[in-house]
Amino acid sequence: MGRVRVAVAATRRALPYLLRGLVSSAVALVLLIRVLLVAAFTLIGIGWLAIPSTVRAVRRWAGGERRRVTAFTGRPVPAPYPPPDEPGPVSTRALLAEAATRRDLGWLLIHGLTGLVVGIGALLLPLSVLNAAVVPLYWSAMPSDDPVQSPYPVTSWLGALGMLPLGLGWLVLTLVLVPLLATWQAWGARALLLPTRDARLSERVTELTATRAAALEAHGAELRRIERDLHDGTQNRLVGVIMHLGIAERALRRDPASALPLLLRAQDQAADALGELREVVRSIYPPVLAERGLDGALAALAARCAVPCTLRVDGLRRLPAALEATAYFVVAEALTNTAKHSGAEHAEVTATVRPPAGPDEEEALVIEVRDDGHGGADESGGSGLAGIRRRVAAFDGHTEVTSPHGGPTLVRAVIPCAS
Template structure:
């Protein structure tokens, strides 16, 4: 009996919240009318995206309340309302998620009032069930009915608020658009870096090399010793130019990945980082067996994530130790880098973390940063791929 009463009490709160939102819908109808009039007269056109945001908050509150009752969260799929007014208006009108929320509000306005009278069953149920349990020793029936009504409200809300295929597709398209923009920005930044390295380093050394060879040719007949000295300098310049070219190539795709695989390349990074780094590899080994290696783009992204993370840990965090985990999963590759530094890393404060996020997003991966003040800093990356 006690368990039934407690369940009925929770169900009553669930139904009470539904009734409260139904009454609130009456007030919100006034907001919708004001927004519609403002949109028609153009004077209050700016109210449309603000009203849509309010609708999303109301639907979000219902999703959260339903998830508490059922134990299963209801996902949401909305297009972001950002940018200038024209763009926000276009998004507000075309967003399938907003249309679904409006349909739910209309339906909830109807069935919310139908469920509200069930609140009166609570005191009646206590009295009737008390008599039945005390005199006739029969199972209570009124209080479980309240629970079934609360379950009905949760099922209806879940069915109406769950994003449909159009909303999910629209959200996915928006996500891919943002990812493509980030990938283009990252690609442009990489091209500028390569151009800068070639112009400031390799090109300057090649020009100096050409000049020294020309001077050596002129001095060869009259001053062979000076010519030999110039040729020796030219050889040094050629070697330095080759070093610069290797540096540029390494920035595009590190040759060590081809030679040693991702596991070996990461161990080499750890050895040269200046930190006490523990590398744990699961399912990759050395990457030489057939089918054990990820695609080259995925390996390069994972390598640069580890390289940037260890560089940041050594330069900025004050860490002495770090750990790198490479895990082969059925759907892709997971990379986790943890350091024992002071924490407080913020991807808005530097290009390194932003570059990592863009590189990962370009491959449709996920990037998560956790860095509370005092540490530790944890970077967790998932890169989808087919093995």
Template sequence: MYRALRRSAAATAYLVAGLRTALPSMLGLLALPFAGLLALLFVVLPWLPGLLRPVRTLAAIERRRAGRALGREIPEPYPAAEGPTLERAVRLLRDPSTWRDLAWMVLHGLSGLVMGVLAIALWPSIAFALSMPLWWWAAPEGSVSALVVLDGWPRALTMPFLQAAVNTAALIWLLPYLARFQARLAGWLLGPSRRSRLTRRVERLTETRAEALEAHGAELRRIERDLHDGTQAQLVAVALRLGLADRRFDADPDAARALFLQARDGIEDALTQLRTVIRGIYPPILSDRGLPGAIRTLAAGQHIPVRLELPGEAEARVPAAVEAAAYFVVAEALTNIARHSGAASAEVVLRRSDSSLHVLVRDDGKGGADAAGGSGLAGIRRRVAALDGTARIDSPAGQGTTLEVELPCGS
């Protein structure tokens, strides 16, 4: 019973709070026919963006309320407002989200007002009905009723309690249903439609494809640069030493032997550089120790304490590309912390769900990190976007930096 009353109280609070948007919506209904007529006559068309701003403000308030009630964020469905005023006005008329907002305003203005008033009235009506047997006889005849007029003690001792039972049932079962209906109505009308979600998905895939190509090209250029400037130069030097040693072998065996030894050292250096290039492609430590072990190694090499929250080895197993990206994110983030943050401590959290890998890196440094400032954050975003993941950076000045990355990895 206590849980039912808590649900009813929460539903009442939600429906009553809905009056903040229902009352303005109801008032706006009176102006809609005139505004629509003027818009059709192109008299008010240049001012249409400004006239729709209050509607979108109300929709934004309701979107946040409904998102909290539904436990999920309801994204805004509006496209970017660009271009001249008249062009934006025409685009607003063609935009389905504009008409969905107006439809919500009509439905919410009518139903939200009724639901809010009902939610307010049900609670005192129960107390009113239960107290009626105590004072009905002192009221003027016919002025007090509990569904029917009370004209005797039999009715006074039965009908008020029946009314209280009906009101209590409505309070416990009807109000939560109405609150869910109101939240779902807002989520359906004020969120993006299926078509707009598909459009945004295509745009997102186009962006991530471009990011993937850019990240792939940058990786190829890095490998080519490392091979050209390092390994290739070492091998050319080895070839020259071997050629000189071959020419001096008969005339000066000792000098030839020294050149052979230098060539051997050069080959060892070239192999070291090749191993470094290979580690940049897929760090061998991931194969040897897995992602949690590799992150522990990264944390152990820091000059500040790093608190770790990592899953087990079996739970953290993800595709190799996701593993490499997560390792790169943590390594780059810890490098940024060491170089730029001035932090006294850091934290790395790794969580695995059915469909994604969540990486969080936080520090208590000076904050103010900027992805456009060449701090490595832009590289993290490119690497994450290449896998259709998301990266969020929160770095207020003086309050540290939080990097959250979500990488899809399938079930």
């Protein structure tokens, strides 16, 4: 019974996908005819001007197919060309030389020719089940000289009832074939529309170059902040301590009784300098991470948050120190934003280790901080969100901020554990 429910659920999910594919393939067939016409006119020298607009149309439709496949499979199909793509007449030859253009045209040909057949077949299977189920209800109303033909002439109750096991057979075929056809169509589209290996490597190099630059910028900004904190805070207090100790030394030689207040003041300034130095050290690597691990450190952050905060952790283990520190500062900055700007009454922090979703995926630490405040968080407003994004990007991760006006706000950071 469980297998039947699974098959029914898979069919209910696959059937709309194939019906949308039926419409998509009809448009693909029209685009394919346009491509052939442009190619024919290009051979006689007047079709070159139409190539860029035709390529843009194909790419737009292929982009829609990528979104459709992504929604069905749950696995993203990235575009192999940078958006927005607005090629002009000068880039026509480069467009035709791109592997992405050739792969898009290959998908257009296959989808345009096979999508109609697959979509019509997926539509006829459940209609056959429905027809077989209702024939016993209406065959007797048909004229005797024009019996129901479905798929044999139905002229008696025996023939009408014989449609029921036939309908059951159609149902089994529907439950088996419709998910298979959807899987086949999605697999074929994914194989053709994914970027080539060279394109993925090139994109990866570009991405790593950008994240490396962001990491160096973040590192430089962090060094400047530490230098500023030490110079403006700790160093000035230590200078004050030295000055008061010098004054106290001279007072001891002249009037020992007057030296005590100076020594006490120097002691207070030394204590303040030590406290500031500890704060700087915590900002570099919080000692609580080494003592209690990431889950304990996040629990301490949630407990100290000015807004009531709930913490949920799942599957956390000891991770590289730099990665744990980044996760800690992401949560600390997000909770600080919540307390200062959101007007929230409650916040929630979730930290989980997400297993790989496929052979090309890797294990990742997922941090989510959400609140029920008024929303409208703006990265350009100096809210610290840009700093969170830079920290995460330095580990080849990505950050998503969702904060519509009226709330709620969600900050989601995904950091690969292999970083």
